[in-house]
Amino acid sequence: MKKYLAFTIIVLFLLIPSCKEATEPIEPILPDNEEEITIASWNLKNFGQTKLNDSARIDVIVSVLRKYDIIAIQEVQDVSLALPIELIAKINANGENYKVVSSERVGRTRKEQYLFVYDDDVIDFIPNTTGYGIEPNDEFSREPFYAMFKAGNFDFYLMTIHTDPDDVDVEIPALKVAYEDLQTKTTDEDDIILLGDLNAKAPGVTAGSYITMDSIALIPNIVFTIKEETNTRGGKSYDNIIFQG
Numbered sequence: 001m002k003k004y005l006a007f008t009i010i011v012l013f014l015l016i017p018s019c020k021e022a023t024e025p026i027e028p029i030l031p032d033n034e035e036e037i038t039i040a041s042w043n044l045k046n047f048g049q050t051k052l053n054d055s056a057r058i059d060v061i062v063s064v065l066r067k068y069d070i071i072a073i074q075e076v077q078d079v080s081l082a083l084p085i086e087l088i089a090k091i092n093a094n095g096e097n098y099k100v101v102s103s104e105r106v107g108r109t110r111k112e113q114y115l116f117v118y119d120d121d122v123i124d125f126i127p128n129t130t131g132y133g134i135e136p137n138d139e140f141s142r143e144p145f146y147a148m149f150k151a152g153n154f155d156f157y158l159m160t161i162h163t164d165p166d167d168v169d170v171e172i173p174a175l176k177v178a179y180e181d182l183q184t185k186t187t188d189e190d191d192i193i194l195l196g197d198l199n200a201k202a203p204g205v206t207a208g209s210y211i212t213m214d215s216i217a218l219i220p221n222i223v224f225t226i227k228e229e230t231n232t233r234g235g236k237s238y239d240n241i242i243f244q245g
Helices: 055-066 083-094 168-185
Strands: 038-047 070-076 098-102 111-118 145-151 153-162 192-197 222-224 239-244
Touching: 038 153, 038 192, 038 239, 055 083, 055 098, 070 145, 083 098, 098 222, 111 145, 111 153, 145 222, 153 168, 168 192
Parallel strands: 038 070, 153 192
Antiparallel strands: 070 111, 098 111, 145 153, 192 239, 222 239
16 A cells, blocks of 8 residues: 655665775765655675674764664674674664564575664564565575565565575566565555665666666566666676665
């Protein structure tokens, strides 16, 4: 069901290869009224206890995360599964009220977790709505993870993924199937936002020689919010936030 609450979508594409680069994200105009929310996606690249306990890096990460109402995070790597709670404790160190929804560790060989980190003063998590995208033929190295949230009168699903760059030609068409399957399961809710590190470019992006998301472009009224290069060197487009307009 369409709602009329406006929302602002921001994508974070920083991989944090160094502390210097971690201090240089694109600075968006953040909402100045309660009828807008900010949604972000960030691949934190091998994010485990080492980065969590590196004060210079984690201070930058936390300061960026606090700017957004809800953030999809990819590439969390922590066998103990303690990192999500430890990250939230750092975000809330000054009295903030962020919470986290975590996936299981997924992946055929390289195991990763997905996180949805959200400001509980702005966003509500809807219990019993988490799940994983359908994959009839085991197409995904790390199957997409989704959950439902609500902000005011606007309720929506987020579906996030970190595709395998070696199998992206298989995973992108499968992602269209998973997206449309979630739509059929949630007939009373058609606001589904797909976001993450797709390792693929939106139609019309010329940078790079890798796959274009032509199959996802076939979804009626689909909108790619990022139509430019999203890596730190400005030569490729990996990340996106996608929804039906």
